[in-house]
Amino acid sequence: MPQLGYTLLLLAFVATIYTGAAAVVGHRTQSLRLVTSARYGVYGVFGLLTSASLVLVTLFLVGDYSVKYVAHYSDRSMPLFYKATAMWGGQDGSLLFWVWVMSIWAAIAVYQNRDKNRELMPYTITTMMWVTLFFVTLLVFVCNPFATTMGAAPTDGRGLNPLLQNPYMVTHPPTLYLGYIGWTIPFCFAIGALAHGKLDYTWIASMRRWCLVAWVSLSVGLVLGGLWAYEELGWGGYWAWDPVENAAFMPWLTGTAFIHSIQVQERRRIFKVWNLLLIIITFILTLLGTMMTRSGIVESVHAFAQSSIGVYFGGFLLVTVVIAVGLLLYRAKDLRPETQLESILSREFAFLINNWVLLAAAFFVTFATLFPALYKHLFNGQEINVGPAFFNLWMIPIGLVLLFLTGVGPLLSWKKSTGATVRQQFMWPAILGLIATAILAEVTRRYYGKFSPVAVLTFGLCVFVTASVSQEMWRGTRYRMKNAQEGAVDAMLTLFGRAKRRYGGYVVHFGVVLMFVGFAGESFKTELMSTLKVGESSTAGRYRIQLDRLAFEDDGQKTMVTAHVAVFDKDTGEALGHMHPAKWAYRKPEEQVTTEVDKRMTLAEDLYLVLGGYDGRAQSAVLQIKVNPLVNFVWLGTAFLMLGFAIAVWPERQKASVPLWSRQAALAATGWATMLVGVLALALAFV
Amino acid sequence: MATVGERTSPRADRALVIIEAAVAVAVVSAVIGTSYGPAATVGFLLVGTALAATVVFLVRMIGALRDPALDVPVVPIDEERNALEAEKAILLAGIKELEGDSGTGKVDREDYQLLRRAAEARAVEIIRVLGASERRWLDQAEALVAQRTGRATPRDPARAEEPAPAAPPATATTRRAIEAAHPAVFLTGAVVLAPIDGGRVRCGTCSAESDADAAYCTGCGRPREAA
Numbered sequence: 001m002p003q004l005g006y007t008l009l010l011l012a013f014v015a016t017i018y019t020g021a022a023a024v025v026g027h028r029t030q031s032l033r034l035v036t037s038a039r040y041g042v043y044g045v046f047g048l049l050t051s052a053s054l055v056l057v058t059l060f061l062v063g064d065y066s067v068k069y070v071a072h073y074s075d076r077s078m079p080l081f082y083k084a085t086a087m088w089g090g091q092d093g094s095l096l097f098w099v100w101v102m103s104i105w106a107a108i109a110v111y112q113n114r115d116k117n118r119e120l121m122p123y124t125i126t127t128m129m130w131v132t133l134f135f136v137t138l139l140v141f142v143c144n145p146f147a148t149t150m151g152a153a154p155t156d157g158r159g160l161n162p163l164l165q166n167p168y169m170v171t172h173p174p175t176l177y178l179g180y181i182g183w184t185i186p187f188c189f190a191i192g193a194l195a196h197g198k199l200d201y202t203w204i205a206s207m208r209r210w211c212l213v214a215w216v217s218l219s220v221g222l223v224l225g226g227l228w229a230y231e232e233l234g235w236g237g238y239w240a241w242d243p244v245e246n247a248a249f250m251p252w253l254t255g256t257a258f259i260h261s262i263q264v265q266e267r268r269r270i271f272k273v274w275n276l277l278l279i280i281i282t283f284i285l286t287l288l289g290t291m292m293t294r295s296g297i298v299e300s301v302h303a304f305a306q307s308s309i310g311v312y313f314g315g316f317l318l319v320t321v322v323i324a325v326g327l328l329l330y331r332a333k334d335l336r337p338e339t340q341l342e343s344i345l346s347r348e349f350a351f352l353i354n355n356w357v358l359l360a361a362a363f364f365v366t367f368a369t370l371f372p373a374l375y376k377h378l379f380n381g382q383e384i385n386v387g388p389a390f391f392n393l394w395m396i397p398i399g400l401v402l403l404f405l406t407g408v409g410p411l412l413s414w415k416k417s418t419g420a421t422v423r424q425q426f427m428w429p430a431i432l433g434l435i436a437t438a439i440l441a442e443v444t445r446r447y448y449g450k451f452s453p454v455a456v457l458t459f460g461l462c463v464f465v466t467a468s469v470s471q472e473m474w475r476g477t478r479y480r481m482k483n484a485q486e487g488a489v490d491a492m493l494t495l496f497g498r499a500k501r502r503y504g505g506y507v508v509h510f511g512v513v514l515m516f517v518g519f520a521g522e523s524f525k526t527e528l529m530s531t532l533k534v535g536e537s538s539t540a541g542r543y544r545i546q547l548d549r550l551a552f553e554d555d556g557q558k559t560m561v562t563a564h565v566a567v568f569d570k571d572t573g574e575a576l577g578h579m580h581p582a583k584w585a586y587r588k589p590e591e592q593v594t595t596e597v598d599k600r601m602t603l604a605e606d607l608y609l610v611l612g613g614y615d616g617r618a619q620s621a622v623l624q625i626k627v628n629p630l631v632n633f634v635w636l637g638t639a640f641l642m643l644g645f646a647i648a649v650w651p652e653r654q655k656a657s658v659p660l661w662s663r664q665a666a667l668a669a670t671g672w673a674t675m676l677v678g679v680l681a682l683a684l685a686f687v
Numbered sequence: 688m689a690t691v692g693e694r695t696s697p698r699a700d701r702a703l704v705i706i707e708a709a710v711a712v713a714v715v716s717a718v719i720g721t722s723y724g725p726a727a728t729v730g731f732l733l734v735g736t737a738l739a740a741t742v743v744f745l746v747r748m749i750g751a752l753r754d755p756a757l758d759v760p761v762v763p764i765d766e767e768r769n770a771l772e773a774e775k776a777i778l779l780a781g782i783k784e785l786e787g788d789s790g791t792g793k794v795d796r797e798d799y800q801l802l803r804r805a806a807e808a809r810a811v812e813i814i815r816v817l818g819a820s821e822r823r824w825l826d827q828a829e830a831l832v833a834q835r836t837g838r839a840t841p842r843d844p845a846r847a848e849e850p851a852p853a854a855p856p857a858t859a860t861t862r863r864a865i866e867a868a869h870p871a872v873f874l875t876g877a878v879v880l881a882p883i884d885g886g887r888v889r890c891g892t893c894s895a896e897s898d899a900d901a902a903y904c905t906g907c908g909r910p911r912e913a914a
Binding site: 015019032033034036037039040041043044046047048050051054055057058061062080083084200201202205266267411412413414415416417418420421424425472475476479482483484498499 | 723724726727729730731733734737738740741742743744745747748749751752753754757758769770773777781784785787788790791792793794795798802898899900
């Protein structure tokens with residue numbers, strides 16, 4: 001089986017080169033045979049990489065420890081669920097997963113465009129194969145996940161890092177990869193457009209939905225990573241400006257600018273250079289982020305072990321930048337705007353500010369993340385640390401500006417607004433925002449016992465944005481009720497249905513507002529450390545925490561020490577429940593110890609307990625007690641983000657299409673395919 | 688009961704194939720499952736499926752190189768038409784959005800009229816160019832049919848030789864330039880938009896379908912006749 005896996009990678013290597021060449025040669029020589037062959041080549045590469053990935057997963061399921069990768073990241077006692085998903089637990093397998101997802105996206109993009117964009121697709125296919133070829137080359141020559149051990153195979157594996165044995169490991173990497181790789185497809189369309197010279201709106205219309213899918217996947221991936229850190233690492237937070245977290249955040253910033261900026265090109269035929277630059281930068285940042293995670297140039301709890309792979313990524317990055325920027329300069333004369341920015345009181349101008357702010361944020365985060373590595377290289381190994389305080393110093397004001405723009409954009413019209421219309425649009429949201437700021441300043445001071453100007457300003461802006469979005473929805477509904485003689489609910493539903501992108505976007509903006517409410521809650525966090533014996537208690541916020549007992553258990557895979565804690569309301573004495581923070585010591589790998597936090601979650605705040613240490617003989621425990629106000633608004637906001645995305649990408653009504661095959665042919669194909677599948681499965685299992 | 692040579696119904700065919708597939712999967716699973724657990728069995732089956740699909744794709748990839756049916760003359764793409772169609776769709780969507788912005792107070796009346804006039808003028812010109820292009824192709828097609836069948840066509844083939852009007856340049860941006868370029872932009876002659884199924888309306892002149900609340904026909908651009 002491992003030999004089969006490697007052979008499939010080799011075949012994928014050859015097929016990728018052929019497909020990339022056939023596409024562009026077929027287009028230049030007007031050979032439909034070659035172009036059609038290239039199209040099937042993309043599907044073939046997808047098939048080969050899917051097969052190779054499934055072979056690796058099957059090796060994990062079977063427990064073939066003759067394969068080094070399987071032996072390193074799996075063992076007999078690991079639950080089946082984690083065996084099946086351990087494929088992306090290490091460097092080699094995650095690279096294979098990366099290129100597999102790339103091949104899936106490429107196959108879907110080619111299938112979607114099988115009858116259109118005939119001029120653009122050959123160059124787009126070549127670019128997709130260029131990116132795929134890099135990763136397949138790495139797998140074939142540098143990071144072979146199917147490499148076997150020399151000599152006798154071990155009888156058991158080392159096991160997956162216990163920190164990775166949780167449901168987030170199953171969901172966080174795939175969603176993040178979907179986002180990273182999702183941005184590759186628009187990049188390939190952009191390069192295809194630059195190579196061909198077809199630089200009108202066509203290339204954007206072809207991949208607009210891709211951008212939304214990539215953006216929401218990266219957003220959800222980032223939030224899942226934060227949730228994972230919050231639940232697993234035990235420090236009570238969800239974002240620490242860790243270099244690997246930043247690696248995914250950088251392309252998110254420029255990708256956000258891109259999905260807004262393409263609307264301007266669609267409507268006003270300006271920002272052509274901006275959009276091409278933004279998508280090129282977004283793709284470069286995804287590569288840079290992937291390189292940072294895998295090369296060891298940055299230190300992080302997330303990073304893979306240091307390896308030489310960074311050199312290859314650096315080379316690929318450099319070549320890609322040269323090609324992309326070269327094409328952009330070559331086509332510069334075709335990228336002149338067809339109209340002009342007419343007024344600063346326009347949505348276009350707001351998007352222009354949005355572009356600059358997000359781009360500046362991306363450059364700042366990139367530079368600050370790489371600065372320690374650069375400093376070490378330039379100053380003979382001296383180390384410097386750039387911590388969360390430095391990032392927050394700059395990113396908080398940037399975040400507040402972006403939050404403000406989130407509310408401003410919907411209130412301005414395209415081309416221009418007059419002073420009178422701006423006053424009319426801004427009046428109520430601004431008034432409500434200011435009133436909310438004043439009220440919440442006092443409320444937060446009384447409730448949390450401290451005044452935080454940043455948090456209060458954030459809340460005020462959140463109210464401003466919510467009022468702006470609500471006003472938009474209400475005025476649109478009222479206009480429709482008057483014009484189409486519909487009731488309020490029908491009018492709103494029709495409004496959403498007719499302008500899904502716009503109103504889906506407003507729902508996303510509301511989700512962002514909720515997330516900022518969660519971020520602002522950080523200013524009112526409480527934390528303390530308490531050493532308690534059984535029966536003793538400590539107070540934090542409005543809670544009294546009492547240690548009832550310490551329990552020691554073993555399940556064969558790990559030893560578990562659990563503190564059983566009772567929680568009471570400090571003022572009324574009401575029993576609020578029990579909590580069980582724990583420490584687990586795994587036998588594999590090498591007695592690794594994990595912290596299992598426990599949380600009492602409400603919308604207002606989380607009570608977060610960590611078992612910092614314990615003394616079995618003295619029956620005492622060291623508890624880290626944290627009260628995290630409003631943190632669940634971050635997760636709630638993500639849910640609205642996904643809802644808004646679903647509305648925005650919901651397909652328009654289409655006419656019924658003629659089926660390509662007859663029923664009989666499809667049934668026959670199914671029958672033959674099933675037989676072939678059965679024969680192959682038997683051969684794989686027993687040969 | 689069906690005999691040899693007698694056709695069975697599609698439903699029976701489908702049921703038979705499904706049963707065959709299920710039995711095959713069950714037999715293979717049972718055989719593999721005697722040596723491996725259920726999860727690994729599923730893994731083997733999935734690998735087999737993926738390999739089968741890969742074989743099909745690779746065979747087609749190679750087969751396309753030897754397929755003479757693909758040696759057709761490449762039909763030239765009417766890039767200008769495609770670009771004009773895309774621009775028309777964006778302009779019409781923009782006009783609708785402008786109506787909404789005006790209704791919600793985002794755009795004042797004067798700016799609304801100016802912007803709408805410019806967008807409609809451009810849309811109307813594009814519709815005229817596209818219409819002329821269609822007429823030209825239709826005339827050529829009918830001339831070919833007449834040539835083959837020997838029957839005269841109702842159209843004058845000489846019209847096929849008329850050059851299509853060139854697409855106008857992009858809309859001017861200053862108020863004065865817009866007014867100078869498009870002094871009277873609304874097409875005369877309102878049309879009746881009759882309700883049809885699905886909550887839409889159909890134009891009595893060009894038969895294009897539009898939304899129920901459309902103020903203009905999205906096909907010919909004429910204003911809707913007041914009720």
